[in-house]
Amino acid sequence: MTNQKVERWGLFEEAFNGPSDGNPFLDVSLKATFTNGANSVEVTGFYDGDGIYRVRFMPDVIGEWSYTTQSNQAALDGKSGQLTCIEPSADNHGPVGVHDTFHFAHADGTPYYPFGTTCYAWTHQTEELQEQTLKTLEEASFNKMRMCVFPKDYPFNKNEPPYYAFERNEAGEEDHSRFNPVFFQHFEKRVGQLLEMGIEADIIIWHPYDRWGYANMDEETDYRYLRYLVARLGAYRNVWWSLANEYDFMLEYKPMERWDNFFQILLNEDPYDRLRSIHQGHPEDMYDHNKPGVTHVCIQHVDVRQVVEWRKTYGKPIVDDELQYEGDIVYPWGGITAEEETHRFWFIVTNGGYGGHGETYMHSDDILWWAKGGVLHGESWKRVGFLREIIEDAPGGLSPHQGADSNVFPQRMSRWLWSQYSGAYHGDDYHLIYLGVYQPARFLLWLPVDDAYQFDVIDTWNMTIEPAQVSVLSEPPDYAYPFPEQPTYELILPGKPYLALRIRK
């Protein structure tokens, strides 16, 4: 075996020939230990069909690595080799992890602000449609994709998938003890393509919308499936583990204890400690995201205003992955206007959280982006991209003004301002205030003396940024509370909704 060169956080893979008789998925164990000086990482290999076993590894330290395998099969045991981990290429910033409690960053320190979209079953459509989805993603500026491993049986989602997750007999019965390598090869190809495009794959491991028996497999199969995913996909640096879409709709056959166990398995066995979360259906069924296995909070909730409360409750990054979708289906979760979708994104981001995009316009062939991908028909995706640009231009992750001490707004004003407006800041030097359905003709703030500021008015719908008209008042007007020893700045605004104000030192 040659000494492969793999960039830091890149994907190393080695294949080995081993037994194909019996049931390799059950009978054969394979692990490999990768070492670089004091660093040692143990990974699990997996059977990929046709007598081929694979070991994948993501090195995170530059330099020479060596490995040896351990197996209960002689043909796979004690294999060894080397790889050289080299500097990452320019677009490779490493996997995303939690940063600064409520935010995310790549391993090299580059901030990562999730602006994701949702195509649950895009990998289960025709090749042509999948290619079209990738093309659309190249044009849009989403940096995360929520996608299910399993196909979907749901309104607007009735087609058979091209591949099934397990081996099928002629009667179409699947043997849950034998994974179908072609299914997973295909799925991971798509994950790898997203990686190349800089898109995180928020992989949904279970979901309730099923007619193939994938939702209610037995406990042992569930655990084996989860471990198989870790072995196959864990080394892709863009992988996030989302245990479920709407886990609460599966509690009848997959009780809470099992969900807790899934988190434990990932905690104990995923060598890369990929991000882990779980998504619920009903608001009252929120998983207890305080449990230690949960790295960040994934929520389905219409009321983005609650993000400040969720931050307090969980002390983790908040991603409302279903703040409802732009579309025109009769389900309210898929029927909001582009204006409302854009509004909710701005609202949650300027309260220190993150949102998830989706699009559900009815289509003559039932190709709705949210499930199948294809092309985008709406208007909010562009505005989400515009917001992403603004946030990536900020000096760091934002904290909500609501409930925080402020050096810019008097305490008495903060109460009524942040009960309705949303506003966030980073340090003393950056404020982003979103006015939503409010259209004040004037807006006031109080800035420390001796500093120069730049004030912008952002039209979140028309995607324009203009310098604001600002005056420094000799005293605050009678409708405001004064802020001792700081001058009052008055911004004159055009009196229309969906504006944001940016203040930078």
Next chain:
Amino acid sequence: MTNQKVERWGLFEEAFNGPSDGNPFLDVSLKATFTNGANSVEVTGFYDGDGIYRVRFMPDVIGEWSYTTQSNQAALDGKSGQLTCIEPSADNHGPVGVHDTFHFAHADGTPYYPFGTTCYAWTHQTEELQEQTLKTLEEASFNKMRMCVFPKDYPFNKNEPPYYAFERNEAGEEDHSRFNPVFFQHFEKRVGQLLEMGIEADIIIWHPYDRWGYANMDEETDYRYLRYLVARLGAYRNVWWSLANEYDFMLEYKPMERWDNFFQILLNEDPYDRLRSIHQGHPEDMYDHNKPGVTHVCIQHVDVRQVVEWRKTYGKPIVDDELQYEGDIVYPWGGITAEEETHRFWFIVTNGGYGGHGETYMHSDDILWWAKGGVLHGESWKRVGFLREIIEDAPGGLSPHQGADSNVFPQRMSRWLWSQYSGAYHGDDYHLIYLGVYQPARFLLWLPVDDAYQFDVIDTWNMTIEPAQVSVLSEPPDYAYPFPEQPTYELILPGKPYLALRIRK
């Protein structure tokens, strides 16, 4: 004295000469008992200055009435007279009371649906401005006015009133034991003019925005003032008692017990049992509207979605008199767009409640409708009028679909429909569904067989009503739950926000 003819629910008034020395407000008691057969009503008279005492009475039974007075002053005691109560004129439907638990009706049974506005201090402006306000009210279609007895000291409200509520000495100090009759004559003239226009006067008795000492008078003065209002104004059939605007901001000097006592005084002493409520500032300070003195719930709350819950909690009519105002001031409560104001009105009404309008556009002379009246500058008032027409055309008060059994929507669909859409019905024959920020291309419902229905699509912003495109489907589409034994109606919609659907048998 002549035998006056007074129409049913009209205003009878008689004046008597009595003592003007001492302090007539403290020293003189005056009551009158009006009788018509078995009917007997005791009313309190009041001193109107210059030695003149008045007794007012609203007869509610047609026929001959006689009265006699009781006083501690010989000049006022034992006076008697007659009046003839005649049929009411066409526009006089009598006072408004609670009807059908959650709604209102006039005494003659005519439904009354409140679509009110707010001009807190309009009676304390120049004569010219007050006349302009009346003119505007003639053009608009509001049928209730929230208005304070006392003048207002607040941002955009700094002018002195033309009259003061109590006698003033040369130093400008007011003697709280001596009401200023001119002040009250003026105020009741305006109440009477509203009556002529068919507008209910929602009279706010106390409010915290004060620099004249009216907000924190002593307890005895408060009670005397309340009784004086009942004596002077109670006989106007368009009077509603609103104990306060933002009572919770006065609790420091007017404790909860006193507010409870005010309700008790009205309960015991207002011969006409006029509607009684109280308005709060912070949402968490909601008065306990379950107390028996409260006839209907007056709320200040931004989240109109909660109306269904409030109906359950209080079992009384709900009026959210401050669901925020259309305007452009920096306070969020006075800065929403016309679209949002209209949206909130529709949302609350189609959930079985009522809203209150206000308008707060900044003005070079600080003439903001919400406080001073004048002219309307906005756009929502027309839409509120349009909504009023639609509601007055309904067969009766509406009940929310949320939480109710339905003969039109399968139970499983109701859960997700009414968590986001709003919809209300009256009996089996009338449904009004509001889609808000949702824009479904198709909408489904299930109607009992053998009936013919009329379907309308209402554009709440453009104020149009068009017949809907409807098909009866042979079976429901896969995205809906079937409703056994009822055909599925599919409405084809134009895919834009702020639509309502009206279904009438």
